[in-house]
Amino acid sequence: WRAALLRQLHSETKRALRRGLENPIDRDDWIRETRTEALALLRTLGADEAEVETLWDTLGDDYFVQYTPSEIVWHTQGILAHAGSPLPMILVSAPAEDTSEGGTKVFIHTRSVDDLFAATAAALDQLDLSIHDARIATSSNDWTLNTFIVLDDDDEPIREPARLERIRHHLIEELDDPDDYPQIVSRHTPRQLKHFRVPTQVLIEQDPANARTMLELIAPDRPGLLARVGRIFMEQHIALSAAKIATLGERVEDVFFITDKNGEPLTDPERQTQLRQRLCETLDV
Structure with missing residues (x-):
């Protein structure tokens, strides 16, 4: 578990250094990029984009900061399939x-x-x-x-x-x-x-x-x-x-x-x- 935390720290540090410490990623940009990438993955899996967007509109911005595109795809598929x-x-x-x-x-x-x-x-x-x-x-x-x-x-x-x-x-x-x-x-x-x-x-x-x-x-x-x-x-x-x-x-x-x-x-x-x-x-x- 500690190794996983260190791997995550290493990955995020590289990401920050590539952008330059004087250019921290904008929160709105982060959310937009995450949603775009997750939606592209869902599109290849045949998801209904209107259903996806309707669900995502209830989740709040913090959700798209906390989770990776692959995790969001996993959650979204599960929630939509379980509806009702x-x-x-x-x-x-x-x-x-x-x-x-x-x-x-x-x-x-x-x-x-x-x-x-x-x-x-x-x-x-x-x-x-x-x-x-x-x-x-x-x-x-x-x-x-x-x-x-x-x-x-x-x-x-x-x-x-x-x-x-x-x-x-x-x-x-x-x-x-x-x-x-x-x-x-x-x-x-x-x-x-x-x-x-x-x-x-x-x-x-x-x-x-x-x-x-x-x-x-x-x-x-x-x-x-x-x-x-x-x-x-x-x-x-x-x-x-x-x-x-x-x-x-x-x-x-x-x-x-x-x-x-x-x-x-x-x-x-x-x-x-x-x-x-x-x-x-x-x-x-």
């Missing part, structure tokens, strides 16, 4: 056979509902999978666009087709009924933990431009960490609107954009203190 189904759409993909690094990708597209993140993290932990990276986002019409990069207990990607299908099937079963989410999270059984001397750090700031609160979590990595965080969010009646999860070696640096269940930022100092203490108490055991 009442079940969550789950895509699972292993790294290419000639790639020794990276992780298995899990993409979830379903209605945005309370505690989806908590239930997903718990469901993945039940499969003995560790989340090493995640991008949590919501489209303008309240559909999730959640991607998780997972590894097994040996820190290896899952490649076996049968196991990939079991992951997909398990997530569909667990996430198809939001009424079951509290039960899924509460029955989560944590795997064996080590004692860590480095204390958890929690920073809470306001994001007034987007009417939400930003929570930054820095902690040593351990099995089931995100399942624990999701459980606390559920207990504290917190809604997650976006997140960027990153595992850097033995440490996680996660950023969550949160509100209360009414969509209001967490501005009450007492509630912020309670949330911070609950995270530290749970993660520092």
Whole structure:
């Protein structure tokens, strides 16, 4: 996984140096180039361009910054093919056979509902999978666009087709009924933990431009960490609107954009203190 991060850093650095550091790529240009390349690929696959553009108009600009053209093609084909189904759409993909690094990708597209993140993290932990990276986002019409990069207990990607299908099937079963989410999270059984001397750090700031609160979590990595965080969010009646999860070696640096269940930022100092203490108490055991 670390090798994959370094490969990505190397690739993006070369791209920046070719342009010249005095000519950083414009965000609008980046989005336009990504959409153009992805649409060209979809066109060769026989996709309906009108359907594609209608879908993309709901995804927001950040989506086209976060994902590569090939990932967008993968998502778009899956979403359009799944249209009309009442079940969550789950895509699972292993790294290419000639790639020794990276992780298995899990993409979830379903209605945005309370505690989806908590239930997903718990469901993945039940499969003995560790989340090493995640991008949590919501489209303008309240559909999730959640991607998780997972590894097994040996820190290896899952490649076996049968196991990939079991992951997909398990997530569909667990996430198809939001009424079951509290039960899924509460029955989560944590795997064996080590004692860590480095204390958890929690920073809470306001994001007034987007009417939400930003929570930054820095902690040593351990099995089931995100399942624990999701459980606390559920207990504290917190809604997650976006997140960027990153595992850097033995440490996680996660950023969550949160509100209360009414969509209001967490501005009450007492509630912020309670949330911070609950995270530290749970993660520092």
